[in-house]
Structures are given as C-alpha cells and as structure tokens.
Amino acid sequence: ETVHAHQQAGNLWTSRLAFIMAAAGSAVGLGNIWKFPYITGENGGGAFVLVYLACIFLIGVPVLIAEIMLGRRGGQSPIATMRTLTQTEGTAKGWRIIGWNGVVASFLVLSFYAVIGGWALVYIGKAAVGMFVGADAEAIGGQFNNLLANPWELLLWHSVFMAIVVFIVARGIRSGLEKAVGILMPMLFLLLIVMVIYAMNSGSFGRAVEFMFSPDFSRLTTEGVLIALGHAAFTLSIGIGVLMAYGSYLPKNINIARTAMTIAVLDTGVALLAGLAIFPLVFANGLEPGAGPGLIFVTLPLAFGQMSGGIIFGTLFFALLLVAAITSAISMLEPVVEWLEEHKGASRIKSALGGGIAVWFIGIGTVLSFNVWGEVYPLGFMGFFEGKTVFDLLDFLVSNVLMPLGGMAIALFAGWAVTRDGLAEDIGLQGGAFNAFMLILKFVTPAGIATVFLYNLL
Ligand code: PHE
Ligand code: NA
Numbered sequence: 001e002t003v004h005a006h007q008q009a010g011n012l013w014t015s016r017l018a019f020i021m022a023a024a025g026s027a028v029g030l031g032n033i034w035k036f037p038y039i040t041g042e043n044g045g046g047a048f049v050l051v052y053l054a055c056i057f058l059i060g061v062p063v064l065i066a067e068i069m070l071g072r073r074g075g076q077s078p079i080a081t082m083r084t085l086t087q088t089e090g091t092a093k094g095w096r097i098i099g100w101n102g103v104v105a106s107f108l109v110l111s112f113y114a115v116i117g118g119w120a121l122v123y124i125g126k127a128a129v130g131m132f133v134g135a136d137a138e139a140i141g142g143q144f145n146n147l148l149a150n151p152w153e154l155l156l157w158h159s160v161f162m163a164i165v166v167f168i169v170a171r172g173i174r175s176g177l178e179k180a181v182g183i184l185m186p187m188l189f190l191l192l193i194v195m196v197i198y199a200m201n202s203g204s205f206g207r208a209v210e211f212m213f214s215p216d217f218s219r220l221t222t223e224g225v226l227i228a229l230g231h232a233a234f235t236l237s238i239g240i241g242v243l244m245a246y247g248s249y250l251p252k253n254i255n256i257a258r259t260a261m262t263i264a265v266l267d268t269g270v271a272l273l274a275g276l277a278i279f280p281l282v283f284a285n286g287l288e289p290g291a292g293p294g295l296i297f298v299t300l301p302l303a304f305g306q307m308s309g310g311i312i313f314g315t316l317f318f319a320l321l322l323v324a325a326i327t328s329a330i331s332m333l334e335p336v337v338e339w340l341e342e343h344k345g346a347s348r349i350k351s352a353l354g355g356g357i358a359v360w361f362i363g364i365g366t367v368l369s370f371n372v373w374g375e376v377y378p379l380g381f382m383g384f385f386e387g388k389t390v391f392d393l394l395d396f397l398v399s400n401v402l403m404p405l406g407g408m409a410i411a412l413f414a415g416w417a418v419t420r421d422g423l424a425e426d427i428g429l430q431g432g433a434f435n436a437f438m439l440i441l442k443f444v445t446p447a448g449i450a451t452v453f454l455y456n457l458l
Helices: 016-027 030-042 046-074 078-088 093-128 137-149 151-171 174-200 205-213 222-236 242-247 256-284 295-306 310-344 348-369 390-417 423-427 431-457
Strands: none
Touching: 016 174, 016 242, 016 256, 016 310, 030 046, 030 093, 030 222, 030 256, 030 295, 030 310, 046 078, 046 205, 046 222, 046 242, 046 256, 046 390, 046 423, 046 431, 078 093, 078 242, 078 310, 093 137, 093 151, 093 242, 093 295, 093 310, 093 348, 093 390, 137 151, 137 295, 151 310, 151 348, 174 205, 174 256, 174 295, 174 310, 205 256, 222 256, 222 390, 222 431, 242 310, 256 295, 256 423, 295 310, 310 348, 348 390, 390 431, 423 431
C-alpha cells in the first residue's frame, strides 16, 4: 500500500454524499448556466447539443471515473499523485505532465471565470433594486453593454469575486460551504424549473425545443465539434486535476463509477434546464441565439422584469448562480494552492493569497478584452484565431485544448499504464461492465479526442 497522506490523516469525506456535493459543486457552475446556452446558440443548436451529449457520456464520464480513481490511488495533490503513481506503477515519468497541466490550466481558467463571476455579483444588485422591472429588450441589453464598456466596474466586481474565493480557500472553511451546497444547489435546480415553466408560456417554447433538440448538421462546423468536446470537459471539471485532488480525499468503500454517473447526470440536467429556460425567451423577444456571452444576462432579466415576484426570483437566481460559481472557483484554486504549499513550502494562507493575486492579475486581460482591448486579437494573424480577443483565447486554450488533452492523457494513463489488479473494485464495476468500460477508456475516449483535434488541425 502506498502512503495516502490525506487518508491517513483521517481527512476523508464523511460520506459519498459529501463527496458528491463537492464534486457536483465544482461541476455545476457558470459552465452550465452561462456558457452552455450561449455556445449552443453560437453553434446552431441541435446538432451541437447532440455532439455535446455524446462527448459527455463517451469521453467525459470515462475520464471522470479514471481521474477520481487516480486521485484516490495517489492520495495527494495532482502533481504529487502523478509522481507517486508513476513510481508505484513503474511507468514513464512523462505522465507527470498530467499534474502540471492541471496546475497551469486551473490557474488560467480561474482568471476569466472570476470576471464572469463578477457579472453575477453585479446582477444580484441590479435584480434586487428592481432595475429590470418593466424594462424592454433594448433597455436590458443596454444595461449589459454599459457594464462591459466600463473596465473599472468590471475590475471592481472581478476583484470582489476573487477576494471571496481566496478568503474561503485560505480559511479552509470549505466544509461549511459544501454543506450549504446541499441546500442551495437543489434550490437553484428548482428555480431553473420555475424559469422553464415561465418560458413554456412565452409562446416560443416549441421553437426552442426544436432549436435545441432537432439536429441540423449543416449548421455544425468542425470547430463546433471541438467546442462541444471542450465544453464537455469544462462542464464536468475534468482533465485539469481538480477531481484528482478531490478524489484524494475519497474513502475506499465508495463506488466511483456510480458517483461519477450521478455527477454527470446532475450536471447535464442543469445545463439542459438552463437552455430550456433561455431559448424560449430568446425567440419570443426576437433576440439573436448567437448573441454571445451576454445571452443569459439579457434574456433572464427580461423575464424577471415581467413576471410577478420577479424582484425576489431574480435576486435569488443570481445569488444562487454566484454560489454555483464560487464552489467551482474554489475547486480551480485548489491545485494552484496545493502546488504552492508543496513546492514552495508556503502556508495555506500565503498560498491562497499569492495564487489568488496572480490569478486576479491575469484576469485583468479578460476585463480589458470586453472594452479597451475589444478589438485586440493577439493571435489574429493566424486564420484559426481570427477575431479572438484575450478572453476568447484563454477560454479556447483552456476549455478546448488543455482540458481535452489532459483528459486524453488521463484516459491513456488509466487505460494502458495502470495495473489492472484491483482496478475493477477500485472503479466499482464488475464483469462485462468493467470490460466494456476499459474498452471505451482505452480506445474510444482517446480516439474520439484525437479525431476531433486532427480534423481541426487539417
Ligand atoms: N465545471 C465548471 C462549470 O461548469 C467549471 C470548471 C472548470 C470547474 C474547470 C473546475 C475546473 O462551471
Ligand atoms: Na458544469
């Protein structure tokens, strides 16, 4: 038996439910409610959703299972876990890049995630003071554009968001937050259902269902397939070391396969509900499905401004969105903080503060890309990156490159390099189910990712 630092310290999740809460807290976030609808709109709807769902279950879930399993076997931070596993499994040292990729990617992803988290903060205030009441699409679009146009306001709320995240991580008061997730996430789910019911009466529900679920492959590009794959990784928080870190606290007796499936179903459910709440409003109000990152910040306020109880529902909704964003953000800071603690010997408070300040600083690039640098396209000279701002590039690099490639490396390592002894029990699958899973993990998952990449390169 290898030394499981956390596990020996008795520092384990108290139950399967507690782990699900933390992992689901990481998974369910802005990715589901902010990003999924707008990229679905930008990529033409149904066909994109279909490819996304295939990526979730053929690529996402196997990697999710493998990453949690590796984390539990290693029992440490991603970098130390990969170091230990390459030793105990006697494999090439090159696999350690999985751990490093996680630290770099989670650092970069948080830098732009925090800026969008700041938007959620702003919208709690706007909803609470009744700024949406009776406003039309143009007025509400104007409010959003004014926010983006103001770098100082964005910077202020981005800073507040980062301060909250750093405070929680530094104080190690995560467990309290994770208990709260058990109440707040079901509330978010219910509120989304309320919004879907409201959207059903908007007159455009049928059109929205058709847009989301009737695939028209002529509207899907090869880049769209890469974005669907990247979003499957982004939304499940895989390939980035986060679930490896969380898995290191997981007790032996918990069935990883079942847990991973639960997380994936919850996460997918939230994303689909968000789409069903938003697209009817998009069509009913003559808005553009491909309008981009502002989609939910324009459509939902319109609904809150018209429905009865809209001030309460709106305030509650953005507050819950903020909680969902925070539970994801703290999971992103974790690999960075663990790395600073382990490799730089810094205290937890200093690591959280140092890591947080560095992330915050990089985040300024995203803040500026919505205004002052709105026309700055750093890699624009390369055809593929034409018209991509700093924010677009960071999102692309992390979601569509680092996370899927990290996921592919995890699938290959778990599928080919890790000893099969005890693996079935470790994962929680038996007989035929285990064999089928291993075939998918060894062949389907890596080949799927490789194909998408090759098509986009050519
Ligand atoms: N899964 C989160 C979301 O959907 C985002 C995330 C990405 C969290 C990477 C952790 C790591 O919002
Ligand atoms: Na998600």
